[in-house]
Amino acid sequence: MSVVLRDIGLLLRTDPGSLAEFGEVLGAARVSLEGGGVFTYQDASIAHFLVDDADAAVEALNAHGIGPVIISDVVMLRLDQGKAGQLGAFTRILADAGIEILVQYSDHDHRLVLVVPPDQHLRATQIASAWDVR
Known part of the structure; x- marks a missing residue:
């Protein structure tokens, strides 16, 4: 489990x-x-x-x-730490999709952690999944 x-x-x-x-x-x-x-x-x-x-x-x-x-619930993804502007680029995609970020921090494994409104969680997770495979 x-x-x-x-x-x-x-x-x-x-x-x-x-x-x-x-x-x-x-x-x-x-x-x-x-x-x-x-x-x-x-x-x-x-x-x-x-x-x-x-x-x-x-x-x-x-x-x-x-x-x-x-x-x-959280949305988690890994940004390319060696590439400047990753936070702005990813959060711009969320903003353009109308997703509000309520909380943002990092976990101990260097992943971005976001809390978004519950009704926007599924869409934000989909966007993060597409970003992670880039």
Whole structure:
């Protein structure tokens, strides 16, 4: 059985130790973090992480009062790291197709990870698949 990677998104407290608590809770639940990050703007810390078991992540985080957590399917593809302009070229194709990018980061295997609205996920996945075979 293959692992389905999904994105979890949530707000974290901006005080020291909130990311440590997040990591400890997921580690204790044996949820692997495969990519992502935390970004703070003014008084809000927004976290998005690629996980191998989103349901277990939500259960563990909620049990510790961390959340609410939003689970999203992801679109993943590999860009040619040696070629400048890849991010702009690929995301232009998505934009021209009317696909909104909600979240963008990289995983530990150097793949681009995108979260798009659920009703646009299938089309974005099709576009990414065509890009990957180029």
